[in-house]
Amino acid sequence: MTSTGSVAAAWLRPITGGAAPLLSRAGQVGYAARRLSELVQGRPPGITGHQWSTASKEGFDLVVCAADTGWPLFALQIAAPAPAGSAQRAERMTSAVCAAVGLPVLRVESPTLRGSEHGRRLVEYVIDARSYAAGTQPDPEGGDMVGFRDILGRLPDGRRGPVNDLGALTRAAAVEAFVERRLADPIVRGLHVQWADGPAEGWSWVEVRPGRCLVERVQLFAQRFSCGVDPGRLAEDLAAVAVGERLRDLQVGEPPLVERDELRQQIRRLAARRDEFAGGFAFDHLWVD
Structure with a gap:
């Protein structure tokens, strides 16, 4: 125990x-x-x-x-x-x-995710991730260990990819919606940061109309708790899950969207705070021309 x-x-x-x-x-x-x-x-x-x-x-x-x-x-x-x-x-x-x-407490802050709908899956995920991390031994030859999030296998849409990506269903749904001409772009993009002495933060977005994006943000507070995976990547994946929830709204109406240029400015402002992050900022390519 x-x-x-x-x-x-x-x-x-x-x-x-x-x-x-x-x-x-x-x-x-x-x-x-x-x-x-x-x-x-x-x-x-x-x-x-x-x-x-x-x-x-x-x-x-x-x-x-x-x-x-x-x-x-x-x-x-x-x-x-x-x-x-x-x-x-x-x-x-x-x-x-x-x-x-x-x-220990794992707190997720999101305007879209709900404990009753998403709590069980997240708990099962971190239990599996923690068990995997505890049972993974270093490579005796010094090679890189494959983390839980990076295990490859068959995805829901038949492709091969990381099977422990919580956002995989959203990514598959975005491709389907693009084929059906309900999205302007099929790619679900994202970023994550780890605030020094603070939460991990993940962003995820998809371009619904030309130049207009559906954006979700999640903050993940791991208080005296190890998730078994990088908290920032988990926060980004949860933001992708939230995008998937809102993509369902496309069937009944268009959700609030953010202009792509405004999103780029928001990313630029986030990047300007890189000194406040543990591990820096690895997503300059998302806003630099």
């Missing part, structure tokens, strides 16, 4: 009995819609009464536990970006409590 440490042992509460788990995978089970108060045994040290009162009411879309003990291993939350004010304060207080008890 994965341990979250002595602090967690003192304050976290196992999930036992009650509703059946939503998923079971690799010795882990996932429970839907759990409040923080169900996981923590009272107010931990260093947390004020106000922080605890606010945070204890907050919930997670999925909580993953060890199958044999019910011990919480990590929690997933998918939410729209919090507006400035009380929502952001509640988020900070929840993060403070989770840090105090040693509960």
Whole structure:
């Protein structure tokens, strides 16, 4: 079983009995819609009464536990970006409590993705990715190891490519929509960055009308948590998933689009902040003439 440490042992509460788990995978089970108060045994040290009162009411879309003990291993939350004010304060207080008890949290911020629709697939993905990373041994001859995201196989559209790309279905759908003349371009493009001491951020877009793009952005906060894959690439893939969700809107009406020149300016402004990224900025080709 994965341990979250002595602090967690003192304050976290196992999930036992009650509703059946939503998923079971690799010795882990996932429970839907759990409040923080169900996981923590009272107010931990260093947390004020106000922080605890606010945070204890907050919930997670999925909580993953060890199958044999019910011990919480990590929690997933998918939410729209919090507006400035009380929502952001509640988020900070929840993060403070989770840090105090040693509960790893994966938080996804997206205006389009929903925990009820996308949470299970994401949790299964990171469980598989983490298991793969834990079981992968270095090449004794010094060659590069193939990461989970880069494993090649047969894609949904019959082509060969990375089978663990969460955006693969979106990319296939974009090609189909282009053939049916519902898109101006079949390629789903994207970028990602890792903010220093902050979230990973992924962008994805497709040109729906000549010079006008459907754009999605996702921020991924991996708090005391390893995703098993590069967080930036995962954020970009999740943004591609969000693009796929909005492509469905083309069947009933046109979603809000961004002018291609404006998108290029947005990428230019992002690139200008490269000193704030861990690992720099690798996407200058997207805006440089």
